[in-house]
Amino acid sequence: MSLNGILLTLTLLVTSNITLAQTNCINQLADLSYIMKSKQQGLLRFESSRLATDFSYQTDLAFSDYLAFAYQYILAKNPRASMPCPILTDTYQHLVKQQQRTSTPNIVDLIAPFELRQNNNHKAVLLIHGLTDSPFTYHDLAQIYFQQGYTVRTLLLPGHGTAADALSNINAKQWQQATAYAIKRTVKDFDQVILGGYSTSAALLLNYLTVQPVDSKIKALMLFSPATEPHNKNGWLAKWIDRIPFINWIDKDADIDFAKYESFPFNAATAADDAMHSIALSTLIKRPLPNLPIFSVMSDVDTTIDTRASLQLLTALHDVKARPANRLDTLVYYGDATKITRDFPDDYTLLNPQCKSSTCKNIHGISHIAVVNSPNNPYYGIADVYRNCGSYLDDDALYKLCKTTKTPNIGERTAENIAAFPTFQRLTYNPYFTEQAHYIKQFIKQVEGFQGNQ
Template identity: 30%
Template sequence: MKLLRLLVLLSLVGCADRSTALSAPSPTSFEQYRQQTLARLERDRRFQNPDHGLELDWNAPREWVAQTPNGHGVLLVHGLGDSPGSFSDIGAQLASRGYRVRTLLLPGHGTQPYDMLDVDIADWRRTVAQQVALLRQDVDQVYLGGFSTGANLVLEYAMDDPGIAGLLMFSPAFKARNRFIWMLPWLTYVKPWLRDPEGPRQLQSPLRYQNIPTNGFAQFYRTSAAVRDKLADATFDRPVLIVSAAHDSVVDVQFVREAFTARFSHPASRMIWYGELPAPQRSPRILVRSDHLPAERISQFSHMGVLFAPGNPQYGRQGQQPECWNGQTDEGLQHCLAGKPVWYSAWGYREPDKVHARLTFNPYFEWQAEVMEQVMRQ
């Protein structure tokens, strides 16, 4: 009974408004927003390398302006613990097709994981709304895109704003695979970190956080719960592209696929499914590609791998930032860190006599970009 009372009390506290005010005045242009954010990164970031250039470029908001503009704009929102650099390849692809493309930095990100201890979903929602308004000043039509948690945020926004032309959602996290995630808004007040931030594992890399406070996961859960609430009562009738990996270690991708079929009604909408899919579950709107590519040493696709081109200098085939920590043994971790040959997979996959790093690039990237363009042309 005492435990029940504690959980009820914590749930009431967790529902209170914990939002933190944005540290700078509301910007009146994207360039002002970018400069404000760069100044904050230079002041507050825990840099991982003596040369700060890569980390500032990767973590700061960015804009691509097309040489031949089509009058349309795309705002891209990164995932939990990630950064605007997640869209370094997709942004360039969209700009090459005429779109003005922008990324943003969600509050609590880009500096150090400790800054996520007090962030609230309201901060993230406000940032998205602010940047949509700024983009509308410069284009005739706005599309939104997002990765994982960012996909949840843009879908929630677009369902309340019929002026959004369409959505691009990469590994959308409508529902987590972990069935105990609903407890995190309560747990955050009891256990601020699920993994000790002072432990032996790296806290962050130049590109993303490697350890996230419990509150960060709690706010992610709130984004997924908000999306499921909206999808339970409504459909989305504008074109969407959803990209999912069948072996995603984070997301309940079966739920995402069923939601796509039932709730995303536009005939031009497409779902790309990387993995096997039995014939009864297929449809003309679901495009299937194998995620087992032995010639590439790929055992399966990962949650993050759908975003990056094979030639990406950080995450590509020869990338400088391999994701070696993949749930394998310490021996396997050291094998990868030493630069020895590895296979690639989603988090936690193991196979005898093989060391698996996280797959951080998409061998189908160019084909995926063509599908993306076909959806957006509608």
């Protein structure tokens, strides 16, 4: 190579390194040209490594061993794991104080499973995320439990935390195995345990609690946008479509969201459908739930999960004669309460918050993905750092407009909303989060009081 060629190569390397150093997860969100290129070419859709190593999920392995493994796993396989990401949630700052994270986070630091530790306490909550998500899902909710004196543990489901293509190689049994490990290990480490599941993981928890004897240390179950049945009743077809050569994806997006996948392979739909099928009403009738109170949160216009099916499930599980703890069962329902099915139990505690501030007046329905995030979340919150524009994957012009408009319309992406507004951004935060936090604290106090009277 000539001297000029060597100098040119060195210049390109230096320039590339400077560009990389200046790029972070927030700057990428503002780079529309990169977003469109990534959407079209799948730049972030595939793992950076095909390492076969996996965690054994043996109960005798300490949770700290699991956390260390998961962190390194993400670091090895996520193409942006080492990218700076200046998102400082309250939970992240707690992890820094506990010397579990550095003060300047990279993406891996934010999406890896974590444990917010109390000093010498005996109670814990285990929180498990949903399909395509990561433990970042719980950065806001974790604070509520931590403030109530609970150690907070989270789990990374297999196929998550790296790149969307990883979901092409997993199944519901792997999720169930990871869930069982996390529950058994937490029960082994603490005297009182609350289980919390969002979306698909709600189905995983319900399945676990109804297939085997459950340790009496588990005191309550909390479900956020629980996955019971999808709106699309043809989910079972996904496994057959996935076998057709070169037809692997339901959605192909930019995957610019550092905390969850935006692209969606057919196999992921297959695994989710299997998880939901495991808690079908016809099945649960033969496998009764233990004597645990249930706290649930759902929206009337959820376009991911059939809310009517979720209400039917809660109705079937609510038997105060068979399970006295059921008198504490609580439902936080966002939307029109008159749409709740007539056979829903009269003695169920129903909480239906109404809009009282400007935060929610211009929001058109609470979305499936919104319930877990605070408006103060520095990424998904009202500051509008990240925008979910998945309604326009097939229309680049509207997709770009959704990403850039100064006056987006937000809410759940119902057909009516998409037709009514020129661009529609899916709501990523819960305008009622403060009220929801109060309901959670109230429920926990009732659970602790109920157990104290046993």
